[in-house]
Amino acid sequence: MDLQLDQLRALNAAVTEGTFDAAARSLRVTPSAISQRIKALEDAAGRILLQRTKPVRATESGLAVLRLARQIELLAGDTSQELGGTAQDAGDSGRSTGRPVRVPIAVNADSLESWVMPALARVPSGVCFEIHREDEEHTTRLLRDGTVMAAITSTAAPVQGCKVDKLGAMRYRPMASPEFAETWFGGGATTKAYAAAPVVLFDRKDDLQDRQLRRRSRQPIDPPRHYFPSSAGFAEAVRLGLGWGMLPDLQVSGDEAAGRLVAIDGDAFIDVPLYWQQWRLDSPALSGIAVAIAAAAAGALR
Template structure:
């Protein structure tokens, strides 16, 4: 197999990021035919189909392997240029792609990366995904690191604990008076707010406290801050991160449904097992912010 050229690798990255050959051509300032020829040459070189010609394009399993390699080459090149310039800017912002769950993104994660973005001239590309599904992005090569609920490292990655994100089941006083006056026994009949169809925090709490799944109306609110606001407006009960409900519980705008039974979700940081000062700096910033804001896993 012939080695991939830097032009070929950058073309594959651009194609996956923008989704079509035409958009990749505009991004790279070449023709769509040139983009197609480069991808075809890569496929002929390795003897595998790398890209499915759909709209938008999709990677094959082999394509995911090559994309991951392309992103690693890009990162190593940026690290090398920074070292040659004694840590200064390499002439342009270095793209760092990360996957993070919506609740972390809405509460503590942005505080972790805000400082290093300017200090190291990094352009972050954040992929919002459920903490149980961020690994698929890491495995495909779409991201370099991810906040995940799995402590088992995927191939080529290392894992370190971040802490526990604590959630509390809450509702407004008026909602409790209307729907839950007999107690949690009627919780399965009360309207509930969920993030999306993959969000099982409310169902897990319901099974633990009421002993059966709910059959009440389910409001889907697919944004963390809007989810919290929907609960605060009385649309339904929900399980919120502490950072989004402790103040409201304290001032009486929300009522905790089972104070002795919070829901804890362990979070881990998985990243490429690659020696990179830039990725190391990002990982350190995430770890330090998690230490300040999350509960320890061992407590």
């Protein structure tokens, strides 16, 4: 099977940008050229690789070719960085003059808000990040379909073609404002209290609160629910007394010390293990990110 680089770049651009027109602008060619290159790639593969929807989507066969296209793009970007200049010949800034390497990464919201951003700031120059925010239990899907090259996940089993390193664990505890805790849990963290008290969730994939509820009752509990799909918004909703929620120690230690939040269930906690999964590629860009993530996790996680 003869796969041409310009064809692979067209496939990657079409899926990344969502339309042939946007892909054409990205690659500075005409939409007709994008269409012709993808058609030639499909002829070479003997498969339909793209669903011509809005946005365009890769077929199951297309995902396999897309992973190859993105791996080649990453390695080409690494090479461009290497050929573009070194710290010695890039001037006083110490920055490479090569074209930045784009690296898509999947990160859960709590990690992104608390310890990942400082880690990314320490990655050597020459890397542009495309962050996909996703629950840590679902980030492996984005690795599997080639959307991202690396992910922070709660899954220890490696996705095919990836390697895994353990980072540590984030500890979550059921927290609430003092007023909320007194109103709903004044008599203790009983099953009856949990069944009646409103609870705050990040989104419908967020299972942490239900895990806590299952620990406290053998019967299904379905309390009133609020959804706040941002890490900062979620924590603020709990601070304001809209409900209780499982909050990471990294995010609320200052609030607890100041009396703005209290634990509603004694020493109850849930530790969520986190792992770094990335494609098995000899890529300086990926390696640099992995080193920065590991260093930050060592100082932040349990």
